[in-house]
Amino acid sequence: MQEQNRTEISSLGEFGLIKHLTENIKLRNPSTRYGVGDDCAVMEYPSGKQILATSDLLMEGIHFDLTYVPMKHLGYKAAMVNISDIYAMNGMPRQMIVSIALGKRFSVEDMDDFYEGLKLACDSHEVDIVGGDTTSSLTGLAISITCIGEADKECIVYRNGARETDLICVSGDLGAAYMGLQLLEREKAVFNQQTAEAHKKGKGNLGTEFVMAQPDFSGKEYLLERQLKPEARRDIILALATADVQPTSMMDISDGLSSELLHICTQSGTGCRIYEEHIPLDYQTAVMAESLNMNVTTCALNGGEDYELLFTVPLSDHEKVSQMKDVKIIGHITKADLGCTLVCRDGNEFELKAQGWNPLKV
């Protein structure tokens, strides 16, 4: 949170703040008919289009930690995780409604930063911000985002369409966002310890006499970027359309590959076999896992927050997907009674389990 040039939110009031944050928003999609400023946003889609809607509620201390997440990144990521859900249905995001509940510790400048990140994400994915609600919180920050999108009826991809022999594909690489989180949590712990020691030694208040040594993240930039600035894979959705590949099932990887793959198999009534050696990993992810004595495959399977796309395609599309940039085939769909199996490098086989992030166990 910014301390300089601090403008109290109460000086603007609810409607003043909403006006301040939204007055320069330009609407770009023809489907957006009316944005911020009335009881509802108004949209009109061409006939033949189906409408997609998704909503996420993000809570401080559960989904984000303001100790190390700047407000601008928070806005960017909050928008991006919702945009990603629209792509996960093979649709295009078009509108967004943003509600925020915030306490007195936040300033107008904090909200400006948040909206700057939000708008950056919306700009790069051509999404209109069409509604907003700003209210108080007695405690932490709460962010609720609804994203609305469109798709041709015959193009929408659900989780339940995977069929035996389909190829299982993943975009990008996995586990890096989780490693980025570990890195930030580690630095936070070091910082907290240093602060506690400084206090013990009577070195006084944080921020004036005591300053945290700037952590050295060099060589780990990719991990931080994956955690703090995830990118929804519009490029993959466009590439699938260009290659004329219609996935049989798809979802985005927010809770971890294992958990998502089990959703697809459960809802499709199938099993699956994936191969450890084919799971896409970045070099930095492997190095960081090694330094933390963690198994990198476990991180890739269960880490979550990758916001990559997991999808299945008919076997006949093998050549097409093999040639797609940044897409890896990691296994195939099987009959349900064969279960969900990970085949390790050494040939051992394990049953896949959902050990991904469970927001209700925090």
Place this chain on the structure above:
Amino acid sequence: MQEQNRTEISSLGEFGLIKHLTENIKLRNPSTRYGVGDDCAVMEYPSGKQILATSDLLMEGIHFDLTYVPMKHLGYKAAMVNISDIYAMNGMPRQMIVSIALGKRFSVEDMDDFYEGLKLACDSHEVDIVGGDTTSSLTGLAISITCIGEADKECIVYRNGARETDLICVSGDLGAAYMGLQLLEREKAVFNQQTAEAHKKGKGNLGTEFVMAQPDFSGKEYLLERQLKPEARRDIILALATADVQPTSMMDISDGLSSELLHICTQSGTGCRIYEEHIPLDYQTAVMAESLNMNVTTCALNGGEDYELLFTVPLSDHEKVSQMKDVKIIGHITKADLGCTLVCRDGNEFELKAQGWNPLKV
């Protein structure tokens, strides 16, 4: 919160809880193509229809107080205030996405109660629950609801269409929800004081040795109902259509008549004159205001949470709206330079000011 038959939410997990809460939901609207269970809900509206979307974020301690609001009523009201926003555009609500963040003090039974209220509201307004997100909160309960609806393009009513000489109309009566809130707050204060005194006298813990005297609400049932169980005015929207009346502007009264009327006048570029003697009041509201030494007109103007409809119609519709059940004409729209005026019973005139509920000043 229920203490008997308490089932911990962690025993079900996130997906288990969502399944438990949503598995019996039946979809009724042809525009609903896919509900809970994928990355997005999917809808398809007939061509010519425009789509309305609204979202609200409700925070414990700001928007509701669980000391006196039962979970079932909370679910009902949370749904209703969003449904009301769709009617406020002269549309029909069709789908709802519900996200909840909750702490460990809540049980599965609490969530059952919340969903029971939610479903009751959705059933009576023919709304499908098509999506849900359930997550943790470190502190209070947070509820985010998005409601989606439809309207014929030419029927949508905005806030900015009021014109000079238009009649200003209000449904139902005003100020009762605010009086209900005062009543509940008063009983809470009495209860807290009794508890403190009992503790001082060493009478031990609440709930076993000390039991709050059941407050007597007889004769004030209407006030409580207006606060705890507001009803969105579908009947008025249907009556307007039947009478072939197309309002020139409309919104629902959530922050208070004054505040909403000023929104309409500002956005329409007009002024207004309303008459104190025509503001609809219930007998119980007047009695309660009297007993609290409050001016009942001030309560009606600034109380908020009425969820009645405020709308303007052309002067030529005077006869039609005069005959409409539960609709009162309270004044008319003027030129902007005449300002926004309240004409009192004694002939005095006052400028209308927005003193309604400001969620950022709490």
